[in-house]
Amino acid sequence: MTTVRKRGELDRRRAVQLLLKQCDQRPGDLVRDLLARLRHEPDRLSRLVDGEPLRFEVALSDAGFGELWVVITAHGHVVTATQRSALGYGYRPHVLLRGSPAEVLRAVLGVTPLERAVYSGVLLPLVAAPRIKRVLDHVATRLIDLVDESST
Numbered sequence: 014m015t016t017v018r019k020r021g022e023l024d025r026r027r028a029v030q031l032l033l034k035q036c037d038q039r040p041g042d043l044v045r046d047l048l049a050r051l052r053h054e055p056d057r058l059s060r061l062v063d064g065e066p067l068r069f070e071v072a073l074s075d076a077g078f079g080e081l082w083v084v085i086t087a088h089g090h091v092v093t094a095t096q097r098s099a100l101g102y103g104y105r106p107h108v109l110l111r112g113s114p115a116e117v118l119r120a121v122l123g124v125t126p127l128e129r130a131v132y133s134g135v136l137l138p139l140v141a142a143p144r145i146k147r148v149l150d151h152v153a154t155r156l157i158d159l160v161d162e163s164s165t
Contacts, residue, residue, distance in 0.1 A: 029118045032118055032159075033115055036114055044081065046159055048083070050155050055089030056089060058089030058090075058091070059087065059088050060089075061089075061147045062089070062148060064087050066084060066086050066087050067107050067144060068082065068084045068107045069083040069085075069106060070106035070108070073113065073117060074112055074113050080095070082095075082104075082106070107139050107140040108140075110137075111135060120135045122157075123150075127146065
């Protein structure tokens with residue numbers, strides 16, 4: 014049994030490696046599994062976004078699916094679109110995540126500190142950072158859960 018837990022702490026660098034391996038083996042499954050997990054916890058997500066929608070634009074430079082828009086509604090529901098036009102006129106993201114899958118995973122999992130991810134252009138917050146940080150921390154926890162489950 015491989016695990017990403019090390020002396021009671023999460024070994025997030027190892028988690029990035031395992032998640033990238035999973036992405037190579039089953040393209041698209043990680044995003045689909047993560048979104049499915051998030052969709053089952055609207056009450057928690059609503060609290061994390063302070064009852065206001067939070068919109069992410071994700072553009073992975075070397076991924077087959079290109080860009081993805083993820084919206085967490087005020088009520089904590091997760092909505093996705095692969096074409097910006099599906100989101101309606103005036104759509105503006107609150108957070109941009111851009112780069113290779115490895116760069117984005119390192120930023121989301123906190124391997125790359127938030128300040129460095131912003132400086133390098135991988136994570137660009139366009140609204141107050143505390144709300145974004147709470148959601149990213151929760152997403153990181155769900156990604157770690159997916160790694161732990163696939164390792165058992």
